[in-house]
Amino acid sequence: MLEIKNLYKKQNDNLINNINFKVEKGNLVSIESSSELSDVLIKLILDKEILGTGEIYIEDIKHSEYIKKNKKSIGVVFRDEGFYERLTVDEYMKYYSDIINSKVNYKDIMLKFSLLDIANKKIKTLNYSKRKMLAFAREILKEPKLLICQDPIFNMDKEGIRIILENIEELCSKGTAVLSISMSFKDTMLIGGKTYIIDENGLKENEDKKDDERSELNYKEEKDYLHRIQKIPAKLEERILLFDPIEIDYIESEAGISNLNIRGEKFPCMMTLTELENNLECFGFFRCHRSYIVNLQKVREVITWTRNSYSLTLDDKQKSSIPLSKGKLAELKDILKI
Missing domain, CATH: 2.40.50.1020 (LytTr DNA-binding domain)
Structure with a gap:
């Protein structure tokens, strides 16, 4: 679904150094990264930054071409979300559902994220966990083929973590490719899937997920x-x-x-x-x-x-x-x- 090949980008003090990875349909990839590198990587995937070198493909199509025609197929939950603060939760979800002409009943999505009981609350009154779940609910209205989430469970309460992890798992079971990028190693491990660490030296798969490649003889x-x-x-x-x-x-x-x-x-x-x-x-x-x-x-x-x-x-x-x-x-x- 998403394939990144030999990606290199230097921006100020941030360096994405020749990274390669794939997120297949129905799979989850979870990456630990600094907030700055996370921002740069997401902008590159969404064609909001010019590539240094390398290539990005979505469904085997160059990402810039794919996004022009299939923007609604990509869901993105950012670390810091902007909302229409004066709307209620219900008003916001209905408004967004109408804009994208979603085929999903938005109230069913609200139920999945425990938002029905606060449907009439204004967004400006919501705490961090509820705002994060609202952002997820909004993006799931798209029925995305690819979901990118930034720090999806960072600073969330236990119930919020459970709900988001359950919904990520359900999305994967329905064929969505999910890329999670977190500042926290612990969050990366908890989210699961295929886990990586990215820093200025490049991308490496988390050692805990690798088999010992040494032969018995050696x-x-x-x-x-x-x-x-x-x-x-x-x-x-x-x-x-x-x-x-x-x-x-x-x-x-x-x-x-x-x-x-x-x-x-x-x-x-x-x-x-x-x-x-x-x-x-x-x-x-x-x-x-x-x-x-x-x-x-x-x-x-x-x-x-x-x-x-x-x-x-x-x-x-x-x-x-x-x-x-x-x-x-x-x-x-x-x-x-x-």
């Missing part, structure tokens, strides 16, 4: 203790996520809960810190403090503050600083050969 030739694949479980709402150790920046214990810190976000793990220490030691993790385990591959600096105070600076998204116990310093130096 795998056995690695260090003896690396004899099995280890996944670390974490809970996100009603889902259990399984992370590869290399994805974890560090782990911290808070109020008895072990939190996996991954790309600047926390995921509660069902294992204790001691269990995690035992399971992850062979993957290069180090118990640097009674409340912290760190992925040594992510350590950028060892900082001495005073004779008794040390910390580790990580090369992660947040440039995190975590404590290093004085008693662990000698052990760390031995491991790192320093």
Whole structure:
């Protein structure tokens, strides 16, 4: 449905660097991206920005040509939406339904998004979650072949998240191609589908979704203790996520809960810190403090503050600083050969 080939675009400090991906009919692709890159990518897809290099196709037609003739086939829910604030929810949905000559009963769509009970409220009185659901409801009136949504569940309440995820799933089941772009890694994982991360280095598929491509023979030739694949479980709402150790920046214990810190976000793990220490030691993790385990591959600096105070600076998204116990310093130096 949507295909992006070798797309390159530099705009101010924002760089879309030679990215390639497809969103097939009936499929969901979820991308983690900064807000700035998200804005640029959506503008490029909608032909509101000139391409640097590369090509964009929608239904095998160049996007600029497709949009001229099939604009109503594309639904877009932006991060920040503009509405006719003085209209009620019902008035707005009816008005939009009439404009696009929708074949769908707009009240049925309102029901799907729990908007009927606030049908007579003016839009200017709605909270963020309700406004986001109204934007989704409006775009679904189009029965879009392609839906692009920007931060679809960001800052939403639990009920709002459930409703939007259910409707995205239903759209895919009916053949709509859905592209979701979120600032939050956690949101990207929760939305699901085929997940990617985009930054100035390009686009890469989320490691948690990839199969281990190493052959059994090559795998056995690695260090003896690396004899099995280890996944670390974490809970996100009603889902259990399984992370590869290399994805974890560090782990911290808070109020008895072990939190996996991954790309600047926390995921509660069902294992204790001691269990995690035992399971992850062979993957290069180090118990640097009674409340912290760190992925040594992510350590950028060892900082001495005073004779008794040390910390580790990580090369992660947040440039995190975590404590290093004085008693662990000698052990760390031995491991790192320093």
